[in-house]
Amino acid sequence: MRNVIATPETLTYGVLALLGLISLVGTYLAIVEKDLLKAVLFSAIQSTAYAFIFYLLMAPDIVLVYVPVAVGLYPAIVLFLIKKTERFEGDGNE
Amino acid sequence: MEMSSGTKIAGVVSMVIVTSVLALAIAAGGLGYVIPPPHLRSLADWYLKTALNPYLKYFTVNSPEAVTSIVWDYRGLDTLFETTVFFLAIIGSIALMRGIHIDVKELKECCPTGMSPIVKTVTRVTVGMILAVSASIALHGHLTPGGGFQGGATAAVAPLLVMVVFSLYFVSKHGLSEEKMLTLRTAGLLGIAFTAFAALIIGYAFSTHAYVFQNQPKAEAPVGLPAYMFNALTSGTLIFFNLFEFFAVAAGFTIVFLLLSIPEVIVKKHSGVSEE
């Protein structure tokens, strides 16, 4: 009998599902986090998971454009702006 | 109000459960969502058959990389307007920072330190590698995955890294200024425009029909840019588009980061905002 559980396809789909869930968790934590520096790092987790997803979907073009923008440029822009404003998100009534 | 860690964990767990249940339901055929069949659609089949096909002389792009040939040939005008949107954003950020300029003397008095010598040495080694990788991504854009925007975004991280590690003073002392980057960006954009009109100009010179954004010869318009140059596959306009887009994107990102990394003291002084 042929083994149907451990074929490359099922493994790839399982990993895709796991990465999707990881990116979901990263996005949720980035939204609710009050410390903006930590939020940037959570969104970096999400970016890494997405880069891997695009890789597994055989789209190296997208990986090549996504990784510099989402890991190299976007955290830099946000960190520059946090440095110029405030690190902790307030309630607005202080 | 700070969220407690219990609330956070509960939120994460509930989101994971809801998403998994939804995905399982859709995969099992519920909720009325039809998953598209996995076989090749006719449009994709057409692109794959014509992207590099010397026998279909009037339909081919002469590029083995189907994505780049779609981006810069089949839907070239669309990409042109996407590029326009990107550069409008950069023009907006330049307009926001008007009146604020980079002065080397002021920077020297302000903060010329940078990070530790180990990081500086490693960055000195890596910047060359980054530029090499980005040039490879951009110039092989018509052969392997990659292209002008990818290469430009990659190259823009090199000056940004130098700016962060060595300080803005070091960068401006060695001659990287906003005006130079603006010139480079404008040259790149002009190059893109010239490449778009190249076939039209050639057609006018030989008094035949030609189209804007034309790459290879078409029926009724038998002009086109050479697919092979110096015995190497250059795919007509694709290599020029990639090259000019590379310079334009790299320079555009660098302008934004040069403006963003000006210390807050100097920004306040130039824009006339007094210290609180």
Place this chain on the structure above:
Amino acid sequence: MVMPDWLSNLSVWVGEIMIGVGVVSDVIAAIGMLRFPNFFVRLHAATIGTIWGAFLPLVGVAILSVGADYLGSYRWFMGGGALITAVLILILGPAGSHALARAAYRSKAAKVEPKCVDHLEEHIRGEERDRNA
């Protein structure tokens, strides 16, 4: 160029052993990362993760791809890419960890916690005193 069978078999075996060692150290590093008590102790686990868990398998892939004849002539490209990535990680990983550790210490973001004597703190204090004087 045709490679003798024993040579390609040997390179595949060596490459697989290197990848296997790398994967095991990767898991060890991940467990250490999870179980160690604070940041400065976790740096040790991160070192294992980057050098033994990433550098070694990449060199292993480069050796393996030499013997993997079924990949055709592209195997030289793949092996070269793996080797370049390995060298990059060998340079970048320790430098990144160093920058992070230095910043964590100087900004007091993480607590230095089994500590008997701290020469760096005295040194930084001395520097500050000199600057103020």
Place this chain on the structure above:
Amino acid sequence: MAGIEQQVTTFTLIMFPIYILAFTLYIIRAVKGPTIPDTVLAIDAMTYDLAAFLVILSIFFRSPILIPTAIVLALWVYALDVYVSKYLESKEMGG
């Protein structure tokens, strides 16, 4: 030569779940990490391992075009490290 192909493919398939286990452990530390440097360190180590894994996977998928993604990933995580250290260490990002 089919023997080598079969051997390498089976070997990679066995390595697959172990790598995923390691990534999951790193992610748990990155999400839990009490301080900022902990999170960055976990993401850092995870992404270097991910770069190695991507190269192994491109041997598994037999497609050489997937190799450059690993180089790009390894380069940019270093950039993330440097940004966060600079943020923690100094008063100005451009200083």
